[in-house]
Amino acid sequence: MLSCDLHVHTIFSRDGESTPLEIIRRAEAVGLDAIAITDHDTVEGAIAALSIPTSLVIIPGIEISTRQGHLIALGVTEKIPSGLDVIETIHLAKERGAILILPHPYHVWRHGVGRKLRSALYSVDAIEVFNSRYIVGSANLKAARMARRICKPCVGGSDAHHARYVGFGRTTIDAKKDCGSILAAIREGKTSAAGKMTPLPSYTRQTIRNTWKKFRRRISHR
Secondary structure (H helix, E strand, O other), X not given: OEEEEEEEOOOOOOOOOOOHHHHHHHHHHOOOOEEEEOOXXXXXXXXXXXXXXXOOEEEEEEEEEOOOOEEEEEOOOOOOOOOOOHHHHXXXXXXXXXXXXXXXXOOXXXXXXXXXXXXXXXXXXXEEEEEOOXXXXXXXXXXXXXHHHOOOOEEEEOOEOOHHHOOOEEEEEOOOOOHHHHHHHHHHOOEEEEEOOOOHHHHHHHHHHHHHHHHHHHHHOO
């Protein structure tokens, strides 16, 4: 059984704070077998991580901003366009061989697709039922109930934007320790999810800082 964090950001995300090397070293330190680098709308962080020597399995990925919310594609090293309808994005990503995960589908203010388009839940390969960045756990619980109801594999991720939180959300996977086996096992539902909450003060500080960054970008583009 492998311990994996399937939702991690680096400085290649606009709101990421740690380099791919820092992410990898932290993942090694906390005993993970694999991590997925899923920066917002770019694969640059994943490509950089793949070049770093490590015993970890590095799963390249991307968290895509669709019109209805966020979508994670794993197993890709080519950017998938953002800003499209989520169903269109799902079809495009599947054509490129991606494994698709719907992250934080019911988190309010977190670009959760499940709150806007229920049909997307049926179209992905797995649902993120544990995301460590939450204030209360109701959104995770709702995602878990829905995944069980529609028989979708359940996965967990830290959604870490700083290395110190890597591994706070985990997926246990019954697979061999290589990228292909892990991705196949996710699709086959050989997974379980668990984790612990990112400390609320840290989550709050990150949220305020990211909101300020977005505000400054909007002002500078006027």
